[in-house]
Amino acid sequence: MASKKSGLGRGLDALFADTAPIIENETEKTINEQDDYKDRVLYIDINDIKANKTQPRLNFDEKKLEELASSIKENGVIQPLVLRNTEKGYEIVAGERRWRASRKAGLKKVPCIVRDFDDKQNMLVSIIENMQREDLNPIEEALGLKKMLKKYNLTQEQVSESVGKSRPYIANSLRLLKLPEKIQNHVAANEISAAHGRSIAGITEPVSQLELCEKIIKKGLSVRETEKLIANKKNKTKAKKEKIKSSEILSVEDELKLKLGTKVLINDNGKSGKIELQYYSIEELNRLIDLLRSVRD
Numbered sequence: 001m002a003s004k005k006s007g008l009g010r011g012l013d014a015l016f017a018d019t020a021p022i023i024e025n026e027t028e029k030t031i032n033e034q035d036d037y038k039d040r041v042l043y044i045d046i047n048d049i050k051a052n053k054t055q056p057r058l059n060f061d062e063k064k065l066e067e068l069a070s071s072i073k074e075n076g077v078i079q080p081l082v083l084r085n086t087e088k089g090y091e092i093v094a095g096e097r098r099w100r101a102s103r104k105a106g107l108k109k110v111p112c113i114v115r116d117f118d119d120k121q122n123m124l125v126s127i128i129e130n131m132q133r134e135d136l137n138p139i140e141e142a143l144g145l146k147k148m149l150k151k152y153n154l155t156q157e158q159v160s161e162s163v164g165k166s167r168p169y170i171a172n173s174l175r176l177l178k179l180p181e182k183i184q185n186h187v188a189a190n191e192i193s194a195a196h197g198r199s200i201a202g203i204t205e206p207v208s209q210l211e212l213c214e215k216i217i218k219k220g221l222s223v224r225e226t227e228k229l230i231a232n233k234k235n236k237t238k239a240k241k242e243k244i245k246s247s248e249i250l251s252v253e254d255e256l257k258l259k260l261g262t263k264v265l266i267n268d269n270g271k272s273g274k275i276e277l278q279y280y281s282i283e284e285l286n287r288l289i290d291l292l293r294s295v296r297d
Helices: 062-075 096-104 119-132 138-151 156-163 167-178 181-188 194-200 206-219 223-243 247-260 282-296
Strands: 041-045 081-086 089-094 109-115 264-268 273-277
Touching: 062 096, 089 096, 089 109, 089 119, 096 109, 119 138, 119 156, 138 156, 138 167, 138 181, 156 167, 167 181, 167 194, 181 194, 181 206, 194 206, 194 223, 206 223, 247 264
Parallel strands: 081 109
Antiparallel strands: 041 109, 081 089, 264 273
16 A cells, blocks of 8 residues: 555545635536545546445444434535446445435435545545444454455555454454354344354364354343353363263373372373473473483383
């Protein structure tokens, strides 16, 4: 991205001129004279504008669109749409919701600013605008962030700077996409929160994830209650695994505990496993290391 077009992470204010004259009756030829009119607000035929193919927003609330349409009928479009010129006409970079509401309001023309954005800039601005306005549900936001990472090979650090969010925020958002589609739909519909979704993602089995999700919805569990439920389940699972150890394994654990002077755990799955030695200080660790070295010698 060229330096003169940078600064997306600083907000959408950089997209608009502070004092942009409004020109309602300009010809196509005049509009294309970008040196003179690239920062001016132009009234463009609403039918000459098409939706953004990289729009991260998948759902538009019809009730809210009707409300916005009523406001537009009363007050007009307060903030111009941002468009780019393509071979097939004008494409929306930012402001698709205003465009849709304007159509409902019966407007023939809408105020616009035409910018020379490439595909990458088009996608980035569209995602950033929606995120800054909090117009995306958590799943739409996560899908938009994933597209920024995958399609244009951006790092999480670069995405973080572009959208003005921390790296942990980006990572946590992307975790939602690891959930089963049914749970993602519940998050998108605001039937459970993104925080609920991240908690559920801490469980590895899809069946258990779905069962927990249904329980959250049915019982109206808070995030804290959900996390407590998950912790209890993990503790029970751990205790269950310990209980099914054979008497021979338990006997060897006790024997090694006496010889080594610390707790010993043998985890065996029938064909392989591991032996764990616990220590509670650096001194104790060094003692165990010396002891193991003496066995080798």
